[in-house]
Amino acid sequence: MTDIVPIAGRPLLQVKNLTVEFPLRTGVFRAVSDLSFSIEPGKTLCVVGESGSGKSVTARSILQIVDAPGRISGGSIILNNQDGGSIDLTSLNPRGRQIRAIRGRDIAMIFQEPMSSLSPIHTVGNQIVEALRLHTRMSKAEARAEAISLLKQVEIPSPDKALDRYAFQYSGGMRQRAMIAMALACKPQLLIADEPTTALDVTTQAEILDLIARLQKAKGMAVLFITHDMGVVAQIADDVLVMHNGVAKEYAPVEQIFHAPQDDYTRMLIGSVLKLEAKAEIRQARPPLDTTAAPILELRNVSMDFGEVKALDDVSISLLPGETLGIVGESGSGKTTMGRSIMRLIDPTAGEILYRRADGDIIDLATAKGQTLAAARRELRMVFQDPFGSLNPRMTVSQIIGEPLLVNGVAKGRALEERVCHLMEQVGLDPRARERYPHAFSGGQRQRIGIARAITLNPRVIVADEATSALDVSVRSQVLDLLMRLQDELGLAYIFISHDIGVIRYMCDRVGVMYKGQLVEIGDAEKVCRTPEHAYTQALISAIPRPDPRDRDHSRRFRYVAPDILKNGTFQR
Amino acid sequence: MADITVTNIPPDRAAVASQWQLIWWAFRRHRLAMVALVVTVLMYIVALLPGFFAINDPNLQNARATFHPPQRLHLIDTQNGFSFGPHYYPMKLTRDPETLAAIFKEDTTKRVDVQFFGRGYEYSVFGLFRTNIHLIASPDKTTPLLLFGADRLGRDVFSRTVQGSQISLSIGLVGVFFSLMLGIVLGGISGYYGGRIDFFLQRVIDFVLSLPTIPIWLAMAAALPQDWPATLQYMMITIILSLTGWAQLARVVRGRFLSLRTEEFVAAARLDGVRERRIIFRHMLPSFASHIIASITLAVPAMILAETSLSFLGLGLQPPTISWGVLLREAQNIRSIATAPWLFMPGCAVVVAVMALNLLGDGLRDAADPYNK
Numbered sequence: 001m002t003d004i005v006p007i008a009g010r011p012l013l014q015v016k017n018l019t020v021e022f023p024l025r026t027g028v029f030r031a032v033s034d035l036s037f038s039i040e041p042g043k044t045l046c047v048v049g050e051s052g053s054g055k056s057v058t059a060r061s062i063l064q065i066v067d068a069p070g071r072i073s074g075g076s077i078i079l080n081n082q083d084g085g086s087i088d089l090t091s092l093n094p095r096g097r098q099i100r101a102i103r104g105r106d107i108a109m110i111f112q113e114p115m116s117s118l119s120p121i122h123t124v125g126n127q128i129v130e131a132l133r134l135h136t137r138m139s140k141a142e143a144r145a146e147a148i149s150l151l152k153q154v155e156i157p158s159p160d161k162a163l164d165r166y167a168f169q170y171s172g173g174m175r176q177r178a179m180i181a182m183a184l185a186c187k188p189q190l191l192i193a194d195e196p197t198t199a200l201d202v203t204t205q206a207e208i209l210d211l212i213a214r215l216q217k218a219k220g221m222a223v224l225f226i227t228h229d230m231g232v233v234a235q236i237a238d239d240v241l242v243m244h245n246g247v248a249k250e251y252a253p254v255e256q257i258f259h260a261p262q263d264d265y266t267r268m269l270i271g272s273v274l275k276l277e278a279k280a281e282i283r284q285a286r287p288p289l290d291t292t293a294a295p296i297l298e299l300r301n302v303s304m305d306f307g308e309v310k311a312l313d314d315v316s317i318s319l320l321p322g323e324t325l326g327i328v329g330e331s332g333s334g335k336t337t338m339g340r341s342i343m344r345l346i347d348p349t350a351g352e353i354l355y356r357r358a359d360g361d362i363i364d365l366a367t368a369k370g371q372t373l374a375a376a377r378r379e380l381r382m383v384f385q386d387p388f389g390s391l392n393p394r395m396t397v398s399q400i401i402g403e404p405l406l407v408n409g410v411a412k413g414r415a416l417e418e419r420v421c422h423l424m425e426q427v428g429l430d431p432r433a434r435e436r437y438p439h440a441f442s443g444g445q446r447q448r449i450g451i452a453r454a455i456t457l458n459p460r461v462i463v464a465d466e467a468t469s470a471l472d473v474s475v476r477s478q479v480l481d482l483l484m485r486l487q488d489e490l491g492l493a494y495i496f497i498s499h500d501i502g503v504i505r506y507m508c509d510r511v512g513v514m515y516k517g518q519l520v521e522i523g524d525a526e527k528v529c530r531t532p533e534h535a536y537t538q539a540l541i542s543a544i545p546r547p548d549p550r551d552r553d554h555s556r557r558f559r560y561v562a563p564d565i566l567k568n569g570t571f572q573r
Numbered sequence: 574m575a576d577i578t579v580t581n582i583p584p585d586r587a588a589v590a591s592q593w594q595l596i597w598w599a600f601r602r603h604r605l606a607m608v609a610l611v612v613t614v615l616m617y618i619v620a621l622l623p624g625f626f627a628i629n630d631p632n633l634q635n636a637r638a639t640f641h642p643p644q645r646l647h648l649i650d651t652q653n654g655f656s657f658g659p660h661y662y663p664m665k666l667t668r669d670p671e672t673l674a675a676i677f678k679e680d681t682t683k684r685v686d687v688q689f690f691g692r693g694y695e696y697s698v699f700g701l702f703r704t705n706i707h708l709i710a711s712p713d714k715t716t717p718l719l720l721f722g723a724d725r726l727g728r729d730v731f732s733r734t735v736q737g738s739q740i741s742l743s744i745g746l747v748g749v750f751f752s753l754m755l756g757i758v759l760g761g762i763s764g765y766y767g768g769r770i771d772f773f774l775q776r777v778i779d780f781v782l783s784l785p786t787i788p789i790w791l792a793m794a795a796a797l798p799q800d801w802p803a804t805l806q807y808m809m810i811t812i813i814l815s816l817t818g819w820a821q822l823a824r825v826v827r828g829r830f831l832s833l834r835t836e837e838f839v840a841a842a843r844l845d846g847v848r849e850r851r852i853i854f855r856h857m858l859p860s861f862a863s864h865i866i867a868s869i870t871l872a873v874p875a876m877i878l879a880e881t882s883l884s885f886l887g888l889g890l891q892p893p894t895i896s897w898g899v900l901l902r903e904a905q906n907i908r909s910i911a912t913a914p915w916l917f918m919p920g921c922a923v924v925v926a927v928m929a930l931n932l933l934g935d936g937l938r939d940a941a942d943p944y945n946k
Binding site: 343345374377378381382384385386389390391392393394396403404407408433435436437439440450453 | 587588589590591592836837838840841842843844845846847848851856859860944
């Protein structure tokens with residue numbers, strides 16, 4: 001670990017040998033051990049790591065809000081004030097007056113989930129006014145005027161009206177803006193942002209990152225940014241701290257991390273991020289698909305209404321045998337609804353979903369019933385997003401993978417056992433682990449179990465709904481590679497639904513872009529990613545943070561506003 | 574870190590641990606609930622074999638022992654030399670010459686050694702065979718051992734409390750069993766099918782829950798013919814109690830069904846081609862069985878209390894049937910409170926039983942879902 005060379009003046013925050021422990025019944029779990037870093041005024045330090053690396057615990061220990069029973073068991077956190085005084089935050093009583101004065105005034109924090117961080121029963125304005133009046137001697141009227149100016153700074157449209165609205169009347173991006181406005185209310189010297197854009201769409205994320213960067217410049221504020229997204233790191237960081245299992249793996253300027261990483265773990269992390277920046281090698285090497293073949297699945301004018309909302313609006317798309325069709329879009333674009341309609345987990349309100357069976361018969365899945373639907377479902381399978389919720393925790397892996405075979409009367413007893421072992425080997429799991437329950441597996445392994453279950457009945461089409469979005473980036477490319485290998489071995493066609501354009505580009509042949517229930521663009525994956533035609537796709541592609549600190553061109557980003565919403569004012573959802 | 578709550582189990586064993594094993598491991602860490610479990614099991618063993626644990630015939634009247642106070646069981650005898658072994662001293666009855674009130678005094682000159690697994694009165698075990706072996710037996714038939722004292726007819730309160738546990742503890746189980754049948758079937762239908770059926774059943778449940786329970790029990794119990802045999806009366810009382818108890822359980826079952834219906838693994842099972850019946854019994858039922866068990870454990874003490882109140886008010890079971898509620902009727906007036914406070918001992922048994930079951934239920938509820946923190 002390299003010590004950072006202090007740049008002129010002293011750092012705002014110095015963390016030295018921080019250790020945070022969680023006592024368990026059988027011993028002590030060290031969430032963070034012997035961590036040192038410092039933050040200069042006006043600079044951005046990104047703490048990056050995969051789930052369970054201790055990055056959030058680090059952020060929380062600075063404000064002394066580590067969840068019970070965790071406690072800081074060693075080290076110091078020195079806050080150097082502008083007036084020359086300094087204070088060790090670890091020495092303060094976590095419930096005391098002193099730390100409460102520092103929280104919000106000197107160090108402010110924004111969280112991942114803006115909905116649960118804002119109170120639903122007070123207006124957004126009242127919450128900002130409260131923060132202001134707690135730390136300053138403002139009158140109510142002054143505080144209100146200040147709150148309006150803050151909302152204006154975070155670019156919330158018509159701030160005087162927005163002030164009297166409640167958090168649930170805001171969109172996700174606006175809530176996060178309101179949270180930032182609240183955090184900035186008392187002009188803190190340090191802003192801690194714990195995955196503030198993870199729950200947001202990529203276009204909204206770009207705006208929020210821009211906003212933080214601008215405000216930081218204007219106020220000379222330091223930012224401690226926690227994230228797992230290397231793209232975001234490349235875009236905003238001055239320095240980067242890479243964490244793994246509670247230990248700092250590398251601490252260096254952003255340029256070094258991306259272009260000359262010293263540590264093996266960092267190299268692996270950067271490597272798996274860069275891998276997703278181009279099309280997979282085994283896809284580049286594959287001979288081109290026969291585009292004249294009859295489509296295996298064809299959606300014709302499919303619509304799905306949930307009351308007023310049109311989740312799917314007249315969507316037509318087709319899937320060739322052996323093809324990977326990506327469906328990309330932001331939350332609420334209808335991509336999940338499309339996947340579920342194909343599987344008939346929901347019944348579309350209009351249109352046809354034509355499936356061509358191996359013998360050439362065509363069935364309309366939108367209206368199929370009973371035996372026909374059951375037969376089709378053996379050939380169309382699904383891989384779910386959540387590797388935790390989609391496996392019954394009360395069944396062993398062998399029972400989970402074997403169930404489709406058992407209930408469809410394909411195999412039982414010894415034969416079933418052998419098939420299960422074979423399937424587990426196919427997806428890269430040790431068959432000896434088949435008597436284990438899902439809780440004994442990691443997220444990536446569980447997703448492999450889900451894939452094994454999907455391929456048990458020799459399907460022809462697999463619908464994968466955000467199959468890798470819950471996984472850490474290093475595991476993600478492994479699972480994608482597995483899916484492509486299985487595709488080549490078993491001749492599968494995939495409908496791959498994702499919000500992550502990198503994943504789509506890595507493995508898809510063609511991609512359809514969805515926006516508000518409509519398919520706005522469809523074409524060759526490479527082409528759509530490189531030279532998008534539709535204005536929305538262009539906005540989407542421009543918003544993706546590039547994992548290269550040398551490529552920080554914010555000016556090409558823009559937000560797509562559909563022509564018909566322009567008139568309805570700017571409260572977009 | 575694994576996402577299960579048990580942390581002190583080696584990972585190899587946890588990996589292949591079934592739901593019930595995980596629940597048991599989580600439950601075991603709950604000290605108070607473990608104590609409650611032991612107490613509950615002991616009480617149900619007593620309720621299963623009351624004759625074995627009773628000392629004297631619970632229905633035997635003894636004019637010489639009217640309002641006899643509780644006796645102590647001594648271990649070390651220092652009065653007649655020094656010897657070791659459980660024994661008691663019979664009490665001598667004298668009368669206050671002025672008030673003629675009975676005064677019982679330990680007569681330390683006579684010593685009666687109690688016998689373990691000794692012979693006493695004859696009782697029947699599960700109606701299968703008769704025996705007269707007791708855990709504690711006193712060889713002296715004229716001055717019996719009265720651990721909790723005696724009531725106004727000189728009957729042994731301890732033996733009656735032990736005998737009463739059979740009805741009082743089982744009425745909770747049987748009553749909850751009836752409620753459970755109604756609750757699972759109706760709640761399951763309501764939660765699984767949803768829509769209009771759900772709406773209708775929920776309004777029925779609302780109606781049942783809005784009924785004032787005690788007056789309803791009183792009215793129904795009062796309508797029972799007094800000349801019915803004790804067993805029939807007992808069945809009717811449990812049915813009356815469970816008629817109002819099922820609604821809460823139906824709510825719990827429906828709630829679990831509703832939340833499970835949206836689980837992804839249920840959707841996955843449907844796509845696997847699993848039939849409705851197998852989805853319900855193989856996927857959904859095991860997922861909330863532990864919650865149901867916890868709810869049942871918490872419903873049993875409510876039933877026990879209900880039976881006790883009804884019998885106490887004289888509208889539940891009738892003497893000579895012995896239940897804790899019936900026994901407490903003896904303690905209804907000021908005279909007994911003043912002269913024989915030990916008549917409240919069945920009340921203590923009620924408190925202990927209800928507390929133990931409640932703590933056990935709390936522990937089970939906390940351990941019921943080992944997969945979420």
